[in-house]
Amino acid sequence: MNRDYGGSPYPAKDPEAHGVRSQCRIICAVLTAVLLFSFPLFARDHRATLFYDQDAFASETYVFGVVPQFEQRRLYAIWEPIIKELEKKTGLTFELITTLNIQDFEKEFVRGGFDFVYMNPYYMLKANNIQGYIPLVRDKAPLRGILVVRKDGPIQKVADLDGKTVAFPSPNALGASLLVRADIERLYHVGVKPLYVKTHSSVYLHVANGLVAAGGGVEKSLQEQDDAIRDLLRVIYTTRDMPSHPVAAHPRVPEALREKVRQALLDIGNTSEGRDLLLKVPVKQFVPASKDDYKIMQGWGLDGYWDPFWRED
Numbered sequence: 001m002n003r004d005y006g007g008s009p010y011p012a013k014d015p016e017a018h019g020v021r022s023q024c025r026i027i028c029a030v031l032t033a034v035l036l037f038s039f040p041l042f043a044r045d046h047r048a049t050l051f052y053d054q055d056a057f058a059s060e061t062y063v064f065g066v067v068p069q070f071e072q073r074r075l076y077a078i079w080e081p082i083i084k085e086l087e088k089k090t091g092l093t094f095e096l097i098t099t100l101n102i103q104d105f106e107k108e109f110v111r112g113g114f115d116f117v118y119m120n121p122y123y124m125l126k127a128n129n130i131q132g133y134i135p136l137v138r139d140k141a142p143l144r145g146i147l148v149v150r151k152d153g154p155i156q157k158v159a160d161l162d163g164k165t166v167a168f169p170s171p172n173a174l175g176a177s178l179l180v181r182a183d184i185e186r187l188y189h190v191g192v193k194p195l196y197v198k199t200h201s202s203v204y205l206h207v208a209n210g211l212v213a214a215g216g217g218v219e220k221s222l223q224e225q226d227d228a229i230r231d232l233l234r235v236i237y238t239t240r241d242m243p244s245h246p247v248a249a250h251p252r253v254p255e256a257l258r259e260k261v262r263q264a265l266l267d268i269g270n271t272s273e274g275r276d277l278l279l280k281v282p283v284k285q286f287v288p289a290s291k292d293d294y295k296i297m298q299g300w301g302l303d304g305y306w307d308p309f310w311r312e313d
Contacts, residue, residue: 062253064094065114067105067245069169069200069221072098078280079118085274089264092257101198102170103311109133116261118247118281122174122302124294135246135289136262139281142241145175146222147184148207149214151234158188158237164213166192167206169199171307175218176200178302179239186301196310201225208232220282243293244283262288 064086066079075098083096097114099105108114109123112131121143124135147166149155155164161184168177171194184190195212197203200221207215208229214236222230247265249258268274269286278286 061093061095062115063097063113065097065099065105065108065117065119067117067119068099068102068198070224071199071201072100074201082268082277082281085268085277086261086264089267090257090260092261102172106172112250112252114250115253116247116249118245120172120174121243121245121294122172122178122297122306124246124248124291125297126306132251133248134251134258135248135291135293136258137265137286138246138289138293139244139283140285140287141220141244141283143175143244144219144241145177145180145183145239146217146219146235147180147214147237148204148217148222148233148235150207150210151232153210153213153234155213155236158184158190161192161214162190164192165195167195167197167203167212167215169203169216170196171305171310173200173216174302175239175242176203176216176221178305179242179300180216180237181305182300182302183237183239204229204233224280224282242297243289246289246294247286248289 064079064083066075068075070078076096079096079098083094086092087094094116097108099108105119109117109119110130116136117133119133121138124133147158147161155161168181171177177194181192181194184192192214195206197206200217203215203217204222204225206212219238222233222235247261249261265286266288269278269283275285278284
């Protein structure tokens with residue numbers, strides 16, 4: 001029903017209506033303030049669905065996580081120069097996160113705490129059901145798991161490990177644990193007592209010091225050990241090839257920025273200085289990556305060895 005108030009939007013003489021209007025104004029003001037103050041939080045978590053403003057997103061700080069293959073200080077020393085180079089090439093700002101242990105890393109991964117992340121290849125299969133991380137690049141060289149023993153020790157073959165204690169970084173480390181344990185049981189029908197020691201470096205130290213019969217690692221991390229440690233070890237088993245660790249992005253990061261980071265990582269490997277930085281990861285040569293690269297692992301039966309409830313003591 002239409003009312004004519006002589007050009008005024010409200011009746012000139014209606015105290016009750018005036019009171020209602022005052023309440024409405026207060027409510028609208030409160031709602032406006034709530035929306036204004038909560039918008040930055042909303043925008044942070046929904047970057048991919050809002051309009052893309054390059055200048056606005058360039059001012060964001062993006063969290064870059066790294067799986068703890070080595071102890072925290074060493075990881076930071078390896079990745080900080082790479083992150084600085086990435087910032088120069090992209091104009092973006094990154095916060096490097098190196099967790100103390102794999103448990104903290106997995107917790108952040110599951111909750112989507114990383115914008116960009118260098119991670120275990122098996123997480124790419126899990127990512128489809130968790131956060132949907134999108135692989136950007138990976139090392140061209142494949143990843144292979146290994147079993148090492150002391151060079152002067154009595155263990156000569158996998159069968160000799162039956163009933164023995166074997167060190168692994170964690171239950172869910174792909175090459176160093178998941179695939180090695182699956183092969184030991186499924187291919188060799190050997191049962192071992194796993195001891196989880198947090199990092200690849202700790203695995204090699206346990207074996208070198210004779211604290212365990214053998215240890216699971218990967219070729220790349222063994223090559224990164226000091227000669228004094230590596231010279232004490234001998235590889236008795238090597239797994240099949242698998243695609244290497246990817247650098248992946250959370251889908252909330254706009255596609256244009258994902259592509260900018262992908263290209264910057266590829267460009268870093270095109271200079272001698274950049275290649276030296278990447279070799280410390282260790283990465284020989286970054287190449288573009290996709291989810292299809294990791295589908296080969298779906299038929300390997302690794303789910304039976306993945307422990308979603310594992311926690312360090």
